[in-house]
Amino acid sequence: MSYVGRGVTDGEVGGGGDLEAGAFGTWVTQMRESIDGDHGADVPCGTCTACCTSSQFIHITPDETETLAHIPKALLFPAPRLPEGHVLMPYNERGHCPMLIDFECSIYAHRPMTCRTYDCRIFPAAGLKIDEPDKRLIAAQAQRWRFQYPSTGDETLHHAVTAAGSFLRDHVEMLEEIGLPTNTTQLAVLAVEFHDLFIDQHDDGTATTVRLPDVQGVRVELTRRVDARRRR
Numbered sequence: 001m002s003y004v005g006r007g008v009t010d011g012e013v014g015g016g017g018d019l020e021a022g023a024f025g026t027w028v029t030q031m032r033e034s035i036d037g038d039h040g041a042d043v044p045c046g047t048c049t050a051c052c053t054s055s056q057f058i059h060i061t062p063d064e065t066e067t068l069a070h071i072p073k074a075l076l077f078p079a080p081r082l083p084e085g086h087v088l089m090p091y092n093e094r095g096h097c098p099m100l101i102d103f104e105c106s107i108y109a110h111r112p113m114t115c116r117t118y119d120c121r122i123f124p125a126a127g128l129k130i131d132e133p134d135k136r137l138i139a140a141q142a143q144r145w146r147f148q149y150p151s152t153g154d155e156t157l158h159h160a161v162t163a164a165g166s167f168l169r170d171h172v173e174m175l176e177e178i179g180l181p182t183n184t185t186q187l188a189v190l191a192v193e194f195h196d197l198f199i200d201q202h203d204d205g206t207a208t209t210v211r212l213p214d215v216q217g218v219r220v221e222l223t224r225r226v227d228a229r230r231r232r
């Protein structure tokens, strides 16, 4: 999230033309690494601050001590259903993050990992649209991204992520049973994270075709991976 600089206002977001999102295969690899916590997302946000002004609760983990040291304690509250020490930073009456001052992140060098890994390209990647009224700035920005497909593998990967997005959107009860969140943002993140379940691969790991797995198979594999992630 957030660019250091003048922010984009309601009138500007979505008003511009297409934005280059990069080669799909490269992007999806980097996004999965970002989800795994290997590094932050490298998003060419330009002057956009849509994600900092869209009524989002920012999750901060206990080990983000540098970040926590730069946010007034009064702005934080315990995150529901998460272990002690996990906190949320709410938005103000305008739907803005309280650390956004004059449309600049006032703690940019110390911003939360949630902000470092946020990438609104996940929505066009997963073929999912945000329809919450208070997220319209993100929705407008997300629809401007255009991926490139330098090889057929890039196209297959995008079809797989889109197939995963549609499948997850149509099976939210299954996700709720597993204990996964089901808002549009989380569905898009899960589609990127688990899109490999929707592709057949060559022995060398390159994608070949998109397949539609059976619901029970996805349930078992998602449960296994989520359990493994929770134990980490």
Ligand code: SF4
Binding pocket: 001, 002, 051, 052, 058, 097, 098, 099, 100, 104, 105, 106, 107, 108, 111, 112, 115
């Ligand atoms: S801390 Fe607030 S202002 Fe800074 S990047 Fe995150 S959401 Fe934006």
